[in-house]
Amino acid sequence: MTSHHTNAALLALRRGMGRIRAFETVALAAHRAKEFAGYLHVSIGQEAVPTGICAHLGPEDRLTSTHRGHGHALAKGADAYGMMAELYGRADGACGGKGGSMHIADFSVGMLGANGIVAGGIPIACGAAQGLRLLGSPAIVACFFGDGAINRGPFMEGLNWAALYRLPILFVCEANTFAAFTKADDTTAGPGALARAESCGIPGVAVDGSDVEAVDAAAGDLVRAIRAGSGPRLLLASTYRWEGHTSTDLAAYRSASEVEAGRGRDPLARLDATLAARGVPADALRRMDEEDLAEMTDARDRSREAEPPPLRSAFSDVQDAGAPEVPSWA
Amino acid sequence: MGVAVAETTFAGVVRDALADEMRRDPTVWVLGEDVRYGGIFGQYRGLAAEFGPDRVVDTPISEATIMGAGLGAALVGTRPVIEMRIADFAMPAMDELVNQIAKVRYMFGGQARARLVVRMPHGLLASSAAQHSQIVESWMANLPGVVVAVPATAADAAGLLRSAIRSDDPVLLFEPKAFFGRPAAPASDEPIPFGRARRAREGRDVTVVTWAQALDPALAGAELASAEGTQAEILDLRTLWPWDEEAVAASVARTGRLVVVEEGVTVAGFGAEIVARMAERSGPALRSVARLGAPRIPVPFAPELEAAVRVSPERVAAAIRAAAAR
Structure with missing residues (x-):
């Protein structure tokens, strides 16, 4: 497509994608080296989607995420060290070590939480939009989910709900090809997310989710319509999940040639080619990558050294009335 | 209001x-x-x-x-x-x-x-x-x-x-x-705090702990037992979490006898928690305990069958009498 973006705008998108790539590359290596516990679902290869969407969101706008949500959080402005320290289960973590990768949230930037339940964010996004309207806020909600989520009930419930009340929600189906270990298409009847949205009267747009310029342009149009009061919209962004479902999933269910083709749709390399054609020197991009890697490596190093949470913090923030007693051993 | x-x-x-x-x-x-x-x-x-x-x-x-x-x-x-x-x-x-x-x-x-x-x-x-x-x-x-x-x-x-x-x-x-x-009757404007039981009936012989719809058979059963001379104190918990453990413990300290009446299934029901906590706290001062509630069956339709899951005032009265006799 012909790009209407300035070089500065493209470089900002490149930076956003590069930071996500660097964060997850560092985190994945650390997790595979058994530096921290739990699961890790990375979104390497999908960076263009949150980057292109969040370019159109302000701090007051809200976002609901998924179990594969590091990119969503970073793109919305969450602090990288807080996120990394959360992966390490540290007291400094975004959630004080109580959530881990699957429950990263940063309410200070409107990031209402990753979610361990597929489609779990969809009803929450609906209510957030409804609540914002009741409060008289002009903010909108971006609701991320994967192609596996469209077969859960809350997806259809949420589409109907959002359309019924004309809520200011951008539904983003980040179609990374897989529903856990299985091809999402193998378990989906009919033409999929767009058609399901259209059946509720929600207009949608499909884009190549490895083309950040396309995501950014489509998101811009959709967000403008939503802010103008036109009701919800859906963006279907097709991508490819480079890694397995989790960091320990070797993804033996797919062929080497398929993976090669998927990795060939690298959103960063694609934008780099565009920038090169515009005369942006390769050195500038390399420097950017080095800075991003240094930022995330530093976040990792600090997380390694950070203190684990005190045992007694396991008993805090449960509830006010009927709060748990802290046992003598804690 | x-x-x-x-x-x-x-x-x-x-x-x-x-x-x-x-x-x-x-x-x-x-x-x-x-x-x-x-x-x-x-x-x-x-x-x-x-x-x-x-x-x-x-x-x-x-x-x-x-x-x-x-x-x-x-x-x-x-x-x-x-x-x-x-x-x-x-x-x-x-x-x-x-x-x-x-x-x-x-x-x-x-x-x-x-x-x-x-x-x-x-x-x-x-x-x-x-x-x-x-x-x-x-x-x-x-x-x-x-x-x-x-x-x-x-x-x-x-x-x-x-x-x-x-x-x-x-x-x-x-x-x-x-x-x-x-x-x-119209209610007070005041919020009711969580975790405070209400004494629904005074009595010195047996402590009955109940909540929700089970209050009905608990009160009626206590009246039946009262006619025979046994006085049950009834505590309506009003909230299960937090629950008023201190009020129950204080009553049990006076009576030494505890009967829990709930409408739900007794197996792993909240009555079990109440009895267990009182056993932990009271030791031998707790002379008798009983749990009344539904058997572990789905609620059936026919009124004759539905009666099988209802706690009757007669069952409550019998439990109060049995507790007082120990």
Whole structure:
């Protein structure tokens, strides 16, 4: 497509994608080296989607995420060290070590939480939009989910709900090809997310989710319509999940040639080619990558050294009335 | 307070309390099925006319999204009252309740508060059968992160609803279906704090602990036993989490005898927790314990069969007599 973006705008998108790539590359290596516990679902290869969407969101706008949500959080402005320290289960973590990768949230930037339940964010996004309207806020909600989520009930419930009340929600189906270990298409009847949205009267747009310029342009149009009061919209962004479902999933269910083709749709390399054609020197991009890697490596190093949470913090923030007693051993 | 009538119903009393809270705080709103109509028990009657369709929101029959949207609205700063129609219908919304609402504050390290109320009328009501009669508050007492309120009277339901709406915790309010139509006097404007039992009957011989619709057979059974000279003290817990352990312990210290009467299944029911805690605290001073409740069967339809899950006043009286004899 012909790009209407300035070089500065493209470089900002490149930076956003590069930071996500660097964060997850560092985190994945650390997790595979058994530096921290739990699961890790990375979104390497999908960076263009949150980057292109969040370019159109302000701090007051809200976002609901998924179990594969590091990119969503970073793109919305969450602090990288807080996120990394959360992966390490540290007291400094975004959630004080109580959530881990699957429950990263940063309410200070409107990031209402990753979610361990597929489609779990969809009803929450609906209510957030409804609540914002009741409060008289002009903010909108971006609701991320994967192609596996469209077969859960809350997806259809949420589409109907959002359309019924004309809520200011951008539904983003980040179609990374897989529903856990299985091809999402193998378990989906009919033409999929767009058609399901259209059946509720929600207009949608499909884009190549490895083309950040396309995501950014489509998101811009959709967000403008939503802010103008036109009701919800859906963006279907097709991508490819480079890694397995989790960091320990070797993804033996797919062929080497398929993976090669998927990795060939690298959103960063694609934008780099565009920038090169515009005369942006390769050195500038390399420097950017080095800075991003240094930022995330530093976040990792600090997380390694950070203190684990005190045992007694396991008993805090449960509830006010009927709060748990802290046992003598804690 | 609402309408100036000397006598209204349970449903009217809680409706008045809700209307009052909605006047007090413009961020309080209601979402659920048929709420503009007034709700199936009349507990929302008239609210749509006063507060309009943006604060009394009729929803699709989408329980998961009713519950989850309530949470989303709470996360941006409103205080939703989530209407579930009856407790059984919360089952399609268990992910939103159990995985999301109960855990957001904790999982997110204290960044979030689920300031919301889930209204789930519950209990046996005239052959409603297995999917419209369930008593599930004991499950919820096992769920960290929520307050579980189980009022038996209109005044308690109104006062606990006020506390629930003002609370920063998610509150599950189980109201007794069979009592909504009962005549009731207007309630006080005061919220009722969580975790304080109400003494529903005085007595020196046996401690009876109960809540919700089981209060009826507990009171009637205590009167039968009283006619034979045994006086039971009845504590209506009003909330299961937090629950008034100190009030129960104080009563048991006087009587040495404990009978728990609940409407739900006794196996792993909250009565078991009460008995276990009293056993831990009281030792040999606790001379006898008994649990009355439903057998571990689904609620059957035919009235003759439904009787099998009901605790009768006669059974309560027999348990009180047996306790006093030990």
